[in-house]
Amino acid sequence: MNLLDWLLEGSFTIGSSAILVREVVGNGFGIASALGGMRRKVWAWPVGIAGNLVLFTVFVGGILDKPQVHDLWGQAGRQVFFLAVSLYGWWRWSRSSREAGNRAGGAITPQWAGPRGWAQLAAMAVIGTTVFYFVLEALGSWGPLPDAWILTGSILATYGMARGWIEFWLIWVAVDVVGVPLLLQAGYYPSAVLYLAYGAFCVWGFWTWVRVRRELERTEHIDVPEEVAA
DSSP states (O other), rough: OOOOHHHHEEEEETTEEEEEHHHHHHHHHHHHHHHHHTTOOTTHHHHHHHHHHHHHHHHHHSSSSOSOOOHEEEHHHHHHHHHHHHHHHHHHHHHHHHHHHHGGGGSSSOOOOOOOHHHHHHHHHHOOOOOOHHHHHTOOOOOHHHHHHHHHHHHHHHHHHHHTTTTTTHHHHHHHHHHHHHHHHHTTTHHHHHHHHHHHHHHHHHHHHHHHHHHHHHHHHHSSHHHHHH
């Protein structure tokens, strides 16, 4: 078996469970992308896209073989939405980095979503979860309701990251709380472990962005001339 075949078709066994190599690799890209996102680096987006392409093949059958019986169409579908939103985020962060993003040491300046942003996210969460529930149920996805929230929340978190909203980390935590039990029950153990680790990582990322925002506010307050501030 050559390296490419091993990456695409290889697996190993832990206990009585077969683990796909590409599930581990895809989640590795996800972790790397999250680290880049916390540091507000533009390269986080293309790395994340690579992981999305790999993980799409993990959650549904028919493309490449997988040991799991259950297809999680919500998990697969979110990789497609990730790809679309990530292209937007890649463009937005690249533009921000060229214009003024580097003042905080990263490609984007962290900011709070505010009441208007939260109203927008809440409306999208309700509509998205409802619509995706019926779609996933029709597709025969296993666990359509939690899968619908995971898909919706993942899109919202990625969109919030693209906008530079600090709260996107908290949305990821809410996704992980639902995602870990679902993935464990469906037998996607590497992804479940990633979700668990990612939940703790998101708390760290949240406070990192909060500290950056506070430092920016303090610095900007000091640097603004009195006639401008007035």
